[in-house]
Amino acid sequence: MSESSSVTKMGIGLLSTEQQENLRQFKIRTRIDNEKYLSSHPEVGILISDFFRGVLLKRPTNILEFAADHFTNPNLHTTLAPKMEENSGME
Numbered sequence: 051m052s053e054s055s056s057v058t059k060m061g062i063g064l065l066s067t068e069q070q071e072n073l074r075q076f077k078i079r080t081r082i083d084n085e086k087y088l089s090s091h092p093e094v095g096i097l098i099s100d101f102f103r104g105v106l107l108k109r110p111t112n113i114l115e116f117a118a119d120h121f122t123n124p125n126l127h128t129t130l131a132p133k134m135e136e137n138s139g140m141e
Contacts, residue, residue: 092137
C-alpha cells in the first residue's frame with residue numbers, strides 16, 4: 051500500500067490545510083500533556099513494568115484473564131510499594 055493511499059484511507063487527505071494543522075497541534079499538545087502527567091506519576095510506569103514482567107515470566111495463554119487477575123490483586127499495593135519507594139528515592 052502506498053503512503054498516499056494509506057493517508058487517504060485514514061481520512062487525513064480529506065481535511066483542509068487548516069484542519070490538518072489543527073489536528074497536528076492537537077496531537078502535539080496531547081503528547082506534551084501525557085508526558086507531563088506520566089512524569090508526575092511515576093507509579094504508572096512501575097505498574098506497567100510490573101505487569102509486563104509478569105506477562106513475560108509467566109507467558110499466560112489468556113492475557114485478558116491474567117491482566118484482570120493482576121490488576122485486581124488485593125496485594126498489588128503491597129507488592130509494588132517497595133518499588134515505588136525505591137523509585138522515589140532515585141529522584
